[in-house]
Amino acid sequence: MSSTDWETRYQTGDMPWEKGAPSPGLVDFLAAHRDLTGETICVPGCGTGHDAREWAKAGFETFGFDIAPSAIALAQGTPVSDPARLKTTRQRAGSETGVPMRLKFRLADFLRDEPPFLFDWIFEHTLFCAIDPGERELYVQAVLRWLKPGGDYLAVNYLIPDREGPPFGTTREELIERFAPHFSLLSEWVPRSYPNRTGLELMMWWRKK
Numbered sequence: 001m002s003s004t005d006w007e008t009r010y011q012t013g014d015m016p017w018e019k020g021a022p023s024p025g026l027v028d029f030l031a032a033h034r035d036l037t038g039e040t041i042c043v044p045g046c047g048t049g050h051d052a053r054e055w056a057k058a059g060f061e062t063f064g065f066d067i068a069p070s071a072i073a074l075a076q077g078t079p080v081s082d083p084a085r086l087k088t089t090r091q092r093a094g095s096e097t098g099v100p101m102r103l104k105f106r107l108a109d110f111l112r113d114e115p116p117f118l119f120d121w122i123f124e125h126t127l128f129c130a131i132d133p134g135e136r137e138l139y140v141q142a143v144l145r146w147l148k149p150g151g152d153y154l155a156v157n158y159l160i161p162d163r164e165g166p167p168f169g170t171t172r173e174e175l176i177e178r179f180a181p182h183f184s185l186l187s188e189w190v191p192r193s194y195p196n197r198t199g200l201e202l203m204m205w206w207r208k209k
């Protein structure tokens, strides 16, 4: 899908991935690990920003990036071209009070752009499954390019069989094959999920070699 397609989906409200809440697996991870090292986190393909806000609340200097201008507008709580149609989502996206200044949203093509600086952490949630499978090597190279040496890559992977997408399916085997040459796997587990994804997600916590 091109950036234009993603923008159109936000403009028309065709956003079945939008759950109005952060990934339950991320919420549980941050609650269980209150002493994480590192200060900066990159959330690529951040959408309306629920996950990014969760990292910011946990004390990280947080940057959400998305290729669709309307996603960034929604994440920032600023108007898009048809405010009436997107009102509900915008209110949800911007409804949390006390979101600290350490949260920023920026327009970027994660696969092709250079990072503004190297991050301590990258958090993946439904970007890997959203891109064309032919771009997955580009994705792995982007994670390597945007992350500091020794940085952490935390992923909520979506293990579905679908070949027509997005979302495009993957397997644990493919993820190991792609990431293990460059990262050490610290742990993996099946997280708590949104109701319609229960049992279909696998979280992996990798450290860049």
Ligand SMILES: C[S@@+](CC[C@H](N)C(=O)[O-])C[C@H]1O[C@@H](n2cnc3c(N)ncnc32)[C@H](O)[C@@H]1O
Pocket (backbone or CB within 6 Å): 006, 007, 017, 018, 019, 044, 045, 046, 047, 048, 065, 066, 067, 068, 071, 108, 109, 110, 111, 112, 125, 126, 127, 130, 131
């Ligand atoms: C399925 S949505 C998931 C959004 C969010 N992560 C969530 O779970 O609610 C995929 C997101 O990735 C964005 N995206 C697609 N390709 C991208 C790219 N190359 N760089 C940055 N964002 C991209 C889309 O605009 C969209 O917001």
